Every structure is written in structure tokens, then in C-alpha cells.
Amino acid sequence: MSTLLEIKNLNVQFDTDEGRIVAVENISLSVNAGEVLGVVGESGSGKSVTAKSIMQLNPGNTHYNENAEIIMDGENTLKFTSKEDLKKIRGGKVSMIFQEPMASFAPAIKIGAQMVEQLLLHKPIKKKEAKSISVDMLKRVGISDAENRFNQYAFELSGGMRQRAMIAMALSTMPKLLLADEPTTALDVTIQAQVINLIKDIIKEYKMGVMFITHDLGVIAQTADTVAVMYLGAIVEKGPVREIIKNPKHPYTRGLLKALPDVNNLDAPLQPIPGSIPSPLERPSGCVFRTRCPDPTHECKEGHIKMGLIEVSPGHWVDQCCVNCG
Amino acid sequence: MNDNLVNVKNVSVEFDYQENFLSKKQKIQAVKNVSLNIKKKSFLGLVGESGSGKTTLGKAILGANKISAGQVIFHDDDIDYDLANISKKELREYRKKAQLIFQDPYAALSPRMTVRDIIAEPLEVMKITKSREETDERVRDIASKCRLNLEHLRRYPHAFSGGQRQRISIARSLVSYPKFIVADESVAALDVSIQADILNLLKSLQQDLDLTYLFISHDLSVVAHTCDEVAVMYLGHIVEQAPSRELFTNPRHPYTKALLSSIPSIDPDDQKKAIELKGEIPSAMNPPSGCVFRTRCPHASQDGKEGSIEMGLVEVAPGHWVDRCGVNCG
Numbered sequence: 001m002s003t004l005l006e007i008k009n010l011n012v013q014f015d016t017d018e019g020r021i022v023a024v025e026n027i028s029l030s031v032n033a034g035e036v037l038g039v040v041g042e043s044g045s046g047k048s049v050t051a052k053s054i055m056q057l058n059p060g061n062t063h064y065n066e067n068a069e070i071i072m073d074g075e076n077t078l079k080f081t082s083k084e085d086l087k088k089i090r091g092g093k094v095s096m097i098f099q100e101p102m103a104s105f106a107p108a109i110k111i112g113a114q115m116v117e118q119l120l121l122h123k124p125i126k127k128k129e130a131k132s133i134s135v136d137m138l139k140r141v142g143i144s145d146a147e148n149r150f151n152q153y154a155f156e157l158s159g160g161m162r163q164r165a166m167i168a169m170a171l172s173t174m175p176k177l178l179l180a181d182e183p184t185t186a187l188d189v190t191i192q193a194q195v196i197n198l199i200k201d202i203i204k205e206y207k208m209g210v211m212f213i214t215h216d217l218g219v220i221a222q223t224a225d226t227v228a229v230m231y232l233g234a235i236v237e238k239g240p241v242r243e244i245i246k247n248p249k250h251p252y253t254r255g256l257l258k259a260l261p262d263v264n265n266l267d268a269p270l271q272p273i274p275g276s277i278p279s280p281l282e283r284p285s286g287c288v289f290r291t292r293c294p295d296p297t298h299e300c301k302e303g304h305i306k307m308g309l310i311e312v313s314p315g316h317w318v319d320q321c322c323v324n325c326g
Numbered sequence: 327m328n329d330n331l332v333n334v335k336n337v338s339v340e341f342d343y344q345e346n347f348l349s350k351k352q353k354i355q356a357v358k359n360v361s362l363n364i365k366k367k368s369f370l371g372l373v374g375e376s377g378s379g380k381t382t383l384g385k386a387i388l389g390a391n392k393i394s395a396g397q398v399i400f401h402d403d404d405i406d407y408d409l410a411n412i413s414k415k416e417l418r419e420y421r422k423k424a425q426l427i428f429q430d431p432y433a434a435l436s437p438r439m440t441v442r443d444i445i446a447e448p449l450e451v452m453k454i455t456k457s458r459e460e461t462d463e464r465v466r467d468i469a470s471k472c473r474l475n476l477e478h479l480r481r482y483p484h485a486f487s488g489g490q491r492q493r494i495s496i497a498r499s500l501v502s503y504p505k506f507i508v509a510d511e512s513v514a515a516l517d518v519s520i521q522a523d524i525l526n527l528l529k530s531l532q533q534d535l536d537l538t539y540l541f542i543s544h545d546l547s548v549v550a551h552t553c554d555e556v557a558v559m560y561l562g563h564i565v566e567q568a569p570s571r572e573l574f575t576n577p578r579h580p581y582t583k584a585l586l587s588s589i590p591s592i593d594p595d596d597q598k599k600a601i602e603l604k605g606e607i608p609s610a611m612n613p614p615s616g617c618v619f620r621t622r623c624p625h626a627s628q629d630g631k632e633g634s635i636e637m638g639l640v641e642v643a644p645g646h647w648v649d650r651c652g653v654n655c656g
Contacts, residue, residue: 193588193600218590272523
């Protein structure tokens with residue numbers, strides 16, 4: 001399998017009134033074609049910021065480090081400055097779907113018009129052709145009566161239908177990489193199951209790479225091939241999905257798994273991870289997880305240990321500090 | 327001695343609907359002929375997709391929606407409140423006994439009030455406390471029960487994380503010492519680690535304060551872990567009701583089965599296919615005749631398909647009630 005996206009040593013910082021804060025710290029990850037990378041973590045862990053960096057969609061006060069590289073299809077997208085180059089990745093090679101489809105569609109423009117507009121931007125085709133591609137895509141994602149839906153507004157569709165239309169729109173330009181930012185969080189379980197199956201089918205069909213961001217480990221277990229667990233801007237553990245879920249090494253990953261209610265085991269008590277995620281303004285030195293770690297070693301508590309992933313078994317990487325504690 | 331706190335009997339809730347000002351007025355039945363008994367000190371879960379009428383039913387019990395038909399009785403120690411014909415004066419009393427916890431702790435708290443003022447506001451509005459000292463004492467008491475520090479009380483909501491805000495929101499709902507709480511998707515907006523914390527808090531508060539909960543949620547795994555009993559709603563009807571363990575190990579209604587199979591399993595090797603329901607919940611304006619689930623039922627019986635079966639719950643095992651149409655086709 002070929003590597004589609006490779007992120008190397010990415011740091012992202014934001015300038016705020018209270019000073020410069022670290023949103024993402026020194027992360028490296030890759031997505032292969034035809035593969036789903038699941039990114040999990042609490043809110044504020046830097047999942048969305050990472051995804052948006054790929055398309056340079058972060059706000060104006062963002063600083064990327066000089067030696068960071070985001071290689072998409074052989075080109076470093078962080079170095080893109082011209083509108084033409086950015087257009088190639090924004091919606092062209094890379095598409096994104098969001099959590100709240102109502103907020104992502106323009107309310108006063110028909111869905112079809114929005115789909116056609118973005119197709120015309122990215123492909124050298126005629127309007128008529130764009131329409132037929134769009135209607136086909138709507139049918140492909142399971143929207144019945146696609147010709148009529150094409151002429152409706154976003155508010156006329158139900159939640160699940162809107163999310164499907166959103167996926168259809170994101171896929172109509174045939175991107176190589178799909179960034180899915182909590183695409184099922186706002187949906188009912190039955191609709192969630194439909195959307196997950198849809199995304200899986202489409203990946204198989206188009207050999208697309210997907211970065212699937214969610215805080216629901218159940219969704220990850222059912223969709224992802226590899227997983228990266230993020231905490232406070234750093235990747236603390238990554239590896240194949242089976243390894244991460246059945247043999248988690250980092251105390252944070254274990255905490256997330258224990259906090260999750262499991263219908264197959266009703267007697268297991270729910271164990272919250274103690275404390276809450278620190279503010280980025282008070283980022284702990286050394287290991288970022290040490291303020292919430294259930295069993296930190298002495299050096300770790302003092303914040304002397306540098307963060308960095310080490311390989312504990314083939315493809316399974318864990319932050320070096322926490323291999324020893326917990 | 328009645329061990330039920332709330333009796334809901336054949337309740338329907340209707341809303342007026344008008345497409346535009348020229349068209350005919352229509353009625354939408356959001357809740358239809360629902361009966362439900364909520365036992366004292368129970369943790370009753372109410373699940374279903376959006377649009378199934380969960381929130382409407384919860385609000386009807388709280389007296390926040392007009393009840394079109396049927397009866398809701400709240401049994402207090404010495405007085406029964408009849409919510410369908412309650413006077414304004416009684417309703418004010420009732421509000422002290424029955425409270426609501428909201429979904430979004432970011433929207434529920436005023437950014438311009440300190441946490442102390444937020445929690446104290448219900449006491450002042452309901453005129454429960456006489457003096458400022460008394461108010462402060464009540465606020466401090468409930469805050470410590472909800473695991474908030476005294477130092478937190480001076481701050482504003484923006485200084486708190488999602489989980490802490492939800493605790494503030496819970497403290498505010500509990501400050502009048504209610505007996506009955508409707509928790510409407512109260513953990514849906516929270517991260518899993520915080521969600522577990524809030525669920526444990528709700529449980530321990532139930533012990534401390536003898537609370538009865540109606541816990542509305544669309545997340546079945548959360549409901550399975552916290553509730554003693556669960557009712558499943560679909561398009562305004564309760565289609566199945568049973569003690570949690572019974573419902574999750576032995577679901578009878580095809581809708582419940584589909585919901586349970588849709589929960590993504592945490593085990594990546596568990597590749598059981600979800601029973602996929604075709605399409606989406608039909609519009610409440612134009613519900614199917616007979617069994618409301620028949621348009622999406624994976625194996626509807628002949629009678630079910632034709633819509634000739636009347637809805638109604640039958641008891642299949644002690645305490646386990648299933649809609650009679652769903653018993654046969656499941």
C-alpha cells in the first residue's frame with residue numbers, strides 16, 4: 001500500500017491575548033491509500049487542528065514550525081502559498097466532512113447548486129455534467145429521490161440525509177484523502193450505523209485514505225485500521241486498531257477504554273479519568289499526561305522526561321514516559 | 327401505599343402546525359397514548375431516535391407542555407399533583423419538586439452571573455429561602471454535594487470545563503431539593519471520560535437525596551449502565567419497556583433489536599452486522615396507520631404490513647412490556 005499522507009514533526013501554535021499556546025506538539029503520522037486512520041482524544045486535544053493543518057484551514061494567528069512537513073501526494077502542503085496550489089488541496093485532493101452538516105451548507109442556496117459550484121471550481125467540466133455527477137453521487141450515498149433532493153435546501157432534509165448529502169458533496173470531486181471530523185457524533189445510532197457502512201463501502205470502492213476524527217472508541221473499533229490517541233496536542237500512543245484496543249500501553253488510552261460504557265459488560269463500573277484536561281496555557285512540562293496519570297514514576301512527576309514515541313511491538317508506538325508508569 | 331412517584335396514563339401531546347398562514351391548521355401528535363409508571367427512587371431511561379417524542383414526554387411530565395389527553399399524576403407525600411389540570415399556584419409548588427437538567431452546559435449557564443448566583447437563582451425565584459445567609463448555606467451544601475469547591479462559587483462559568491459546568495448545572499437543578507429530575511441528554515455533549523464522572527455523580531446524588539430520575543438519552547450504552555429500567559420510544563409511542571438487564575439481554579421488539587445492534591462494538595473483531603433500518607423515522611405529521619414501526623420493520627408480519635394491528639403493550643415476562651405487533655414479527 002502506498003503512503004498517501006505523511007505528517008512529520010508538526011507543531012502548531014496559536015497567538016492569543018494571553019500568549020502563544022501550543023495546540024499540536026511534534027506529531028508524526030501517516031495515512032495509506034485505502035486505509036482509515038482513527039484519531040481519538042478529548043476535546044482540546046488537537047485532533048481537528050491537525051486535520052485542518054493539512055489544508056491550511058487554521059485561523060490567521062496560527063504558526064507552524066519551520067521543519068514541519070505535511071507531504072500529500074509528494075508535495076509539502078505547508079509550503080503552499082498561491083491560491084492555485086491551495087485550491088488543489090482544498091476540496092480537490094483532500095475533502096473534509098464536519099460534525100454539524102446544517103452549519104456546513106449555506107442555508108439559502110439549494111444543495112444541488114452548492115454541489116455543482118464546487119465541482120466547477122475543481123474540474124474542467126460543463127454545468128450539465130456537474131449536475132449529473134452530483135445526482136449520481138447523491139444516489140450513491142443512498143438518498144432516494146435524488147433529482148428532487150438536488151433542488152432542495154439543507155433545512156428540508158433530515159439530519160441523516162444532510163450528513164449523506166455532505167458526504168456526497170465531499171466525494172464528488174474524487175479526493176484522494178477524506179478528513180472526517182466527528183461525522184457521526186450528532187447522529188442517532190441507527191443513522192450512525194448507516195453512515196459508517198457508507199464510508200467503509202466508499203473507501204473500498206475508491207481506494208481513498210481517510211482520517212477519521214472522533215472521541216467514540218466504539219466507532220473507531222468498527223472503522224479504523226490504525227489509531228492515533230492524542231492528548232493535549234501530542235500523540236501518546238499509535239498503532240493497529242486491534243493492538244490499541246486489546247493491548248493498550250498508555251494509561252490515557254486505558255483510561256478512555258475504562259470510561260466507555262460497554263453494553264456487553266453491564267457490571268463493569270464506569271471509571272472516569274481523574275481530573276480534567278489542563279488549559280493549554282498551563283501545559284505541563286515533560287510528559288503532558290503527568291497531572292492526571294494514576295501512577296506516575298518519580299522522574300515523570302517532576303516533569304523531567306521528554307515526550308517521544310518508542311516502538312513496543314511492530315507498529316505499536318507509545319510515549320516513552322508512560323511505558324514505565326501506569 | 328403507592329410506590330410510584332409519577333403515573334402517566336394514556337397521555338397524548340399535540341401541537342398545532344400550519345404550513346403557511348393560508349393553509350389549514352393541522353395537529354401533530356408528538357406523544358400518543360403513552361402510559362408509564364415511574365417508581366420512587368428509580369432511574370428510568372427513555373431512549374429513541376430524535377423525533378420520537380422523548381423530550382416532549384419529559385416536558386409534559388414537568389408541566390412544561392400542554393397535555394392534550396390523558397393524565398399525569400405526581401404523588402408527593404401528602405398531595406397529588408394532576409398535571410393535566412394544574413392551577414398556576416400548584417404549578418409553582420410543583421416546580422420545587424420536579425426539575426430539569428439540560429443537555430448543553432455551555433448554553434444553560436448565564437455568562438454574566440457568578441456560579442453562586444446561578445445556583446442561588448432558583449431559590450430566590452421560588453422564594454424558598456428567607457435570608458441571604460440561608461440561601462448561601464443551601465448553595466454551599468448543594469455545591470459540595472456536586473463536588474464543587476467553595477472557591478468555585480465566586481467565579482464565572484467561562485472559567486470551567488464542560489464537566490464542571492455540567493456539575494454547576496446539576497447543582498442549580500437540585501438546589502430546591504426536588505424529588506424528581508428529568509435529565510434530558512445530560513451527558514450527550516460531554517467527552518467519555520467526563521461523561522463517566524457525571525453519570526457516577528448522578529448515581530451518588532440519587533442515594534444522597536432520594537431522587538427519582540427520568541433519564542432521556544439516545545445513547546443506549548449509557549442507559550444500559552445507569553438505568554434500572556428502560557422504555558423505548560418510537561414516533562410518539564412506547565414500543566417496549568423492561569428492566570435494563572432484561573431489555574439488553576432479551577430484547578423483543580424489532581426496533582429495540584435494531585437499536586441494540588447499531589451500537590458500535592468496542593471489539594474490532596466483533597464484526598456482527600448491524601440490523602440496518604431502511605430510511606429514517608417517518609414524519610409525525612403523517613404517521614403510518616396501525617403499528618407505527620411497520621414502514622421500517624425488517625420482518626413485518628402480513629397484518630403488521632397492512633397496518634391493521636392496533637398499537638398496545640402486552641406483558642411478555644414479569645415487568646417486560648412489548649407492543650403487541652412487535653411481539654409477533656420480531
